[in-house]
Amino acid sequence: MKTLYYIFLSFRPKKLIKNLFVFIPLLFSGMIFNLPLFLKTGEAFLLFSLFTGVAYLFNDVLDQEKDKKHPIKSQRPIASGKLNPSIALFSSLILIILGLWLSLQINLKFAVIAVLYLIINMTYTLWLEHVRYICSFCAGLGYVLRVLAGGAIINLTLNIWYIVFGFVFGLLHSFYKNAFTDEGVNTQIAK
Numbered sequence: 001m002k003t004l005y006y007i008f009l010s011f012r013p014k015k016l017i018k019n020l021f022v023f024i025p026l027l028f029s030g031m032i033f034n035l036p037l038f039l040k041t042g043e044a045f046l047l048f049s050l051f052t053g054v055a056y057l058f059n060d061v062l063d064q065e066k067d068k069k070h071p072i073k074s075q076r077p078i079a080s081g082k083l084n085p086s087i088a089l090f091s092s093l094i095l096i097i098l099g100l101w102l103s104l105q106i107n108l109k110f111a112v113i114a115v116l117y118l119i120i121n122m123t124y125t126l127w128l129e130h131v132r133y134i135c136s137f138c139a140g141l142g143y144v145l146r147v148l149a150g151g152a153i154i155n156l157t158l159n160i161w162y163i164v165f166g167f168v169f170g171l172l173h174s175f176y177k178n179a180f181t182d183e184g185v186n187t188q189i190a191k
Contacts, residue, residue, distance in 0.1 A: 003084075006077035007091055010060055011053030018173075019048040021143055021166060022150035029156055037154045043106060044153040048146060050099045051114060055121035057092045061085045062125060109152040117145045136174040143170030 022044040026032050060067065060078040067079035077083035096118065103111035120141060128134045147166035151158040 002082075003087060006083040007053075007057070007088065010057050010077050010083060010088065011049070012056050015056075016049045016052055018143070019045050019052060019146060021146035021169075022048055022153070024147050024166070025151040025156050025158055025162060026154060028162070029154075031154070040106070040153050041150055043102075044110065044149050047099055047103055047106075047114065048117070048149060050095055051118055051121070054092045054095050054099070055118070055125065057088045058122060059125045059129075061088050061092075106153055107155070110149055113145055113149045113152055117142065117149070120145070136171050139174035140167040140170030143167065143173070 023032070023041050026034075026037055026041050031037050057078075060076055063073075064078050064085060067073035067076060070079075073079055078085055078088055100111065100114065103114040120138060124135075124138045128138060143166040144163050145166075147162050148158065151162065
């Protein structure tokens, strides 16, 4: 039971709020009070929270040695030794398979967006994490994919302004984090 708790903590629940961007198409289309569509979008929020959490787990496993030396990140379950990295990786694999299967049950377009989100997160964590401008670009792209997923889950074709809004918000969020937080350029799309 403690293992599940530490996996949950590794998902960084407070940071999952950014997945509410999947509601942007529903809100701006004026259909926010359509209960069936609201519930479907809630599914997208939960699935993107799952994918974001998996990205955090993966990132924490790869960065565990570096995180052990950081005053705040050393308290994370993997860096502190409370969660075994092998269990975290195995859990990530199971959760990715489950999340992708659930995404396919929704619709193919949503599943493709979810796969792109995962690929970008994993590529970012493996290779692009320390490149400042790529970091900001990837953050913007992460928000765009959330918005696109929100449109895909309710079968809404989005105009360019949804994409511009998501990208600019992601860029600004990334620039803020790089300038004013202790994370600096060590961010990831999911953060």
